[in-house]
Amino acid sequence: MEIISTLLNGLSIGGIYAMIALGYTMVYGIAKMLNFAHGDIIMVGGYTIYVFITMTGSPILAILFAVIFCTLLGITIEKLAYKTLRDASHLTIHITTNEEK
Numbered sequence: 001m002e003i004i005s006t007l008l009n010g011l012s013i014g015g016i017y018a019m020i021a022l023g024y025t026m027v028y029g030i031a032k033m034l035n036f037a038h039g040d041i042i043m044v045g046g047y048t049i050y051v052f053i054t055m056t057g058s059p060i061l062a063i064l065f066a067v068i069f070c071t072l073l074g075i076t077i078e079k080l081a082y083k084t085l086r087d088a089s090h091l092t093i094h095i096t097t098n099e100e101k
Contacts, residue, residue, distance in 0.1 A: 033082065033093045041077075045070040 023038055045066045052062035085093050 033085065037077065041070055041074060044073060 020038070020042060023042075024034070027038065028034055048066040048069050049059075049062045052065050053059055056062065
């Protein structure tokens with residue numbers, strides 16, 4: 001029975017990793033630039049789900065709200081930051097999208 005639990009945990013975590021990798025691939029394939037803030041948007045989505053579930057208790061509505069919120073956040077970031085970088089050099093794009101802590 002423990003092997004089934006381990007298998008399901010591995011599949012669920014692997015699915016999350018696959019969705020993140022798919023996001024990176026889609027952004028690079030379409031925009032031809034790497035978005036290193038991709039993980040930050042995923043984190044904002046996770047916190048949005050947590051806060052919304054805490055406030056309302058509905059996980060379905062929390063996921064729906066997080067998807068809408070992160071979509072709007074992504075559109076805003078694209079319009080403000082990445083649209084101006086379309087014709088810039090690769091080094092400029094890398095420096096702009098790289099998050100230094």
